[in-house]
Amino acid sequence: MVINTGLIAIQGNFNSHRQKISEAFPRSNLFLIRDIYDLPEKLDLVIIPGGESSTIHLLAELSGLRKSLEKLWEQGVFFLATCAGAILLSKKIINPGLAEPWNFIEITTQRNAYGRQVDSSIQTINYTESAEKYTSHRHSEGVFIRAPKIIEVGAEVEILARCNKEPVLVKQKNVLGATFHPELSSDSPVYDILKNIICSA
Numbered sequence: 001m002v003i004n005t006g007l008i009a010i011q012g013n014f015n016s017h018r019q020k021i022s023e024a025f026p027r028s029n030l031f032l033i034r035d036i037y038d039l040p041e042k043l044d045l046v047i048i049p050g051g052e053s054s055t056i057h058l059l060a061e062l063s064g065l066r067k068s069l070e071k072l073w074e075q076g077v078f079f080l081a082t083c084a085g086a087i088l089l090s091k092k093i094i095n096p097g098l099a100e101p102w103n104f105i106e107i108t109t110q111r112n113a114y115g116r117q118v119d120s121s122i123q124t125i126n127y128t129e130s131a132e133k134y135t136s137h138r139h140s141e142g143v144f145i146r147a148p149k150i151i152e153v154g155a156e157v158e159i160l161a162r163c164n165k166e167p168v169l170v171k172q173k174n175v176l177g178a179t180f181h182p183e184l185s186s187d188s189p190v191y192d193i194l195k196n197i198i199c200s201a
């Protein structure tokens with residue numbers, strides 16, 4: 001199956017996603033998306049990476065990219081959003097800085113909820129029963145860098161993984177949001193999960 005992936009490359013940690021996507025989907029075309037002119041005719045997957053949500057938001061808003069992404073989401077294109085990406089796709093953001101919620105997934109996130117950069121950490125993540133249909137992994141490491149917390153989830157949101165009992169990987173329809181950085185771990189189940197969701201769609 002050929003997967004057309006649009007990797008949002010405005011700012012932040014997008015490079016590490018490239019390798020992971022080419023491993024997960026060997027027959028994938030990857031497009032770096034900085035503005036609307038970079039969008040190819042057809043996309044199956046959009047990745048919004050970690051970075052700084054205020055910066056990504058302001059530049060995506062200015063260039064019109066936010067609106068185009070919203071259309072793709074409405075059309076059912078799958079979104080993987082990590083860290084700052086997950087903040088942006090939230091319905092509500094606590095401590096938003098200059099970011100605004102794009103409202104693709106019914107969660108409330110709190111930016112920088114663990115503290116400053118020095119409070120970043122690697123933790124054990126536990127996958128829930130809801131994740132069993134996508135991966136046989138029960139645990140993995142999770143890299144949390146100035147990460148947000150998901151402090152509220154809507155009724156339609158599936159919690160796929162928790163860390164210290166708090167949700168860190170969530171899915172609603174065509175959106176998968178992680179508060180950690182799966183692209184920085186050597187063997188993250190998030191790519192099994194992504195692959196299984198996309199290939200079974």
Ligand code: GLN
Binds near residue numbers: 049054
């Ligand atoms: N703290 C960043 C923000 O507010 C997110 C950090 C990250 O993406 N690793 O957007």
